[in-house]
Amino acid sequence: MKVKITGVSKALPEYSRTTAEILPFLEIWLHGQDPRFIRKVKKIFENAAVDKRYSFMSPEEVFSGLSFAERNEIYIREGISLGKQCLQKALNKANWLPADLDYIITVSCTGIMIPSLDAYLINALRLRGDVIRLPVTEMGCAAGVSGIIYAKNFLKANPGKRAAVVAVESPTATFQRNDFSMANIVSAAIFGDGAACVLLSSHEDDEGPEVVDEGMYHFDDAEQLMGFRLTNTGLQMVLDVGVPETIASHFPAIINPFLERNGLDIAAIDHLIFHPGGKKIVQVVEELFGALGKNINDTREVLRLYGNMSSATVLYVLERILDQQPQRGEKGLMLSFGPGFSAQRILLQW
Incomplete structure (x- = not known):
């Protein structure tokens, strides 16, 4: 199923x-x-x-x-x-x-x-x-x-x-x-x-990429990196300047074991469907994966057209990938980051 x-x-x-x-x-x-x-x-x-x-x-x-x-x-x-x-x-x-x-x-x-x-x-x-x-x-x-x-x-x-x-x-x-x-x-x-x-x-007659695997990765003692503080004037943003560097330092642990348990490595991924958290985070990801011949052009384009819309943003990236009609057998990796601090991952296969 x-x-x-x-x-x-x-x-x-x-x-x-x-x-x-x-x-x-x-x-x-x-x-x-x-x-x-x-x-x-x-x-x-x-x-x-x-x-x-x-x-x-x-x-x-x-x-x-x-x-x-x-x-x-x-x-x-x-x-x-x-x-x-x-x-x-x-x-x-x-x-x-x-x-x-x-x-x-x-x-x-x-x-x-x-x-x-x-x-x-x-x-x-x-x-x-x-x-x-x-x-x-x-x-x-x-x-x-x-x-x-x-x-x-x-x-x-x-x-x-x-x-x-x-x-x-x-x-x-x-x-x-x-x-x-x-x-x-x-x-x-x-x-x-x-x-x-x-x-x-999970209806057998419905079509679309399969959600092959999913997982969450939690950073130790990093609650202070991102979130909101409830004040008398509303939700006040908490955003640490060290977020991009922290993400970069954890990328191997976030990506590699998750793919390995599915018998894959990053070379096998055809579509990187990453949350565009901001310009610096996009640059960090591009530096990490550019040498492997991968790109996050759709992530960068969603940031340019709409900005970071919090939880909805990665879904805009996913829509762009679906509209490109990937070929049967192609694989996609969805990734987003949020307060906690944590990373959420999904492996897709068309």
């Missing part, structure tokens, strides 16, 4: 701005700061390798004095709308009915919603009354892959079933107007908002 990914869809928010269009807003936000600091912040945005960002709210709202509660209400309202859009789009592409879903996983870390998103989607699309739901709320950028792992394990234990993983994120809702730290600035420069949905199946 095989578990297959049958399709991916995405949904983008109403608002978008290019980096050039964002710079005037930085002038207003940074008014009164040291001119050298202002120039530095602009350079961070210009050199982030992100050409455009989408957001749940307008730039005027992002840089305004909206309260935590007001920003979170926008996150809830727009998150439900985008979640519904990408789930319906995925179902239409797969020619499934909402009632065909046995399991729904929703992932998000950029706001607070109780009931969780899955409850709203069940009612909006009229999923079955016995559909099993799982919200994943605190795994950050890794949660898109995590959701696929959880869905795979459910489907492996339940032949003939179908699942949806819906990732909805609004990092711009976490922007801290009065925080001029590098963590807040870098976060604003590399992150954007978006949603994506992946459909998986």
Whole structure:
């Protein structure tokens, strides 16, 4: 019995701005700061390798004095709308009915919603009354892959079933107007908002790449590297400058044993489906794998077009790979990183 990914869809928010269009807003936000600091912040945005960002709210709202509660209400309202859009789009592409879903996983870390998103989607699309739901709320950028792992394990234990993983994120809702730290600035420069949905199946008639193996790799004593701190003004980004170097130092332990237990090495992988955490992380990965003739062009392109959308981003990369229609027998390696600190891995075969 095989578990297959049958399709991916995405949904983008109403608002978008290019980096050039964002710079005037930085002038207003940074008014009164040291001119050298202002120039530095602009350079961070210009050199982030992100050409455009989408957001749940307008730039005027992002840089305004909206309260935590007001920003979170926008996150809830727009998150439900985008979640519904990408789930319906995925179902239409797969020619499934909402009632065909046995399991729904929703992932998000950029706001607070109780009931969780899955409850709203069940009612909006009229999923079955016995559909099993799982919200994943605190795994950050890794949660898109995590959701696929959880869905795979459910489907492996339940032949003939179908699942949806819906990732909805609004990092711009976490922007801290009065925080001029590098963590807040870098976060604003590399992150954007978006949603994506992946459909998986253990039904024998459904087609798509097989999820051959999956696993999680946990870094020891690295909780401080990435996450959010809940403050009176919202979710404040925690982002250590050492993240790229830490990832690089662990890459052999993350990749090699995982592939070896499947009788493979990196040379056997045709598609690297990596989460675009930011320009520096992309550069680190390219340096590691470029010499082996591998590339992460699709990862870099997703970062350029949309920015880092936290858990949803790697699913945008996966969609690009699926649209290229890989040949039978080709293999893909999905990889994302998130708070904990941890790496999530999936091996695919077409």
